[in-house]
Amino acid sequence: MPTAWVTLPxxxxxxxxxxxxxxxxxxxPTAEAMGPYGCTLPGIIVPKGQVTNFALTLxxxxxxxxxxGGVxxxxxxxxxxxxxxxxxxxxxxxxxxLTVN
Known part of the structure; x- marks a missing residue:
């Protein structure tokens, strides 16, 4: 299953x-704040143009x-x-x- 792997800045x-x-x-508890996080995408393949929303509040x-950081x-x-x-x-x-300025 495709996953967006998010590493926090x-x-x-x-x-x-x-x-x-x-x-x-x-x-x-340490990882809870620092991550990384895996954000799942629906389905087994990701069709061209598919948009999947997810949010992490930092x-x-x-x-x-x-x-x-990165995705x-x-x-x-x-x-x-x-x-x-x-x-x-x-x-x-x-x-x-992912850049935080």
Whole structure:
């Protein structure tokens, strides 16, 4: 199942999330605030043009200039166990930077 893997920018903590996002490490108070989070996409494939909304509410605790986290599409429960399907050989369009200024 495709998942948006979200790594929070340094200096931020998660204080809220949408129902389709879950903490990768459940029952870990440190990870609760720091993540990463897996946000599920509906279905087994992602059709071109599909839009899936999810939200993570962040609190900025420490100001880090141009703090960068990221979002990555993974084909499994986490990037370490991701198996790219044959129909999507291009990994260059699977990620984006999350910047907090």
């Amino acid at each position: 340094p200096g931020t903590t998660a204080v809220g999330r949408s129902a389709n996002c879950a903490l990768w490490q459940e029952n870990n 609190r900025v605790g420490d100001v880090v200039t141009h703090a960068k 990555q599409l993974v084909w499994g429960p986490d990037p370490a166990d991701s198996h790219r399907p044959a129909f999507d050989p291009n990994s260059r369009n699977d990620s984006a930077v």
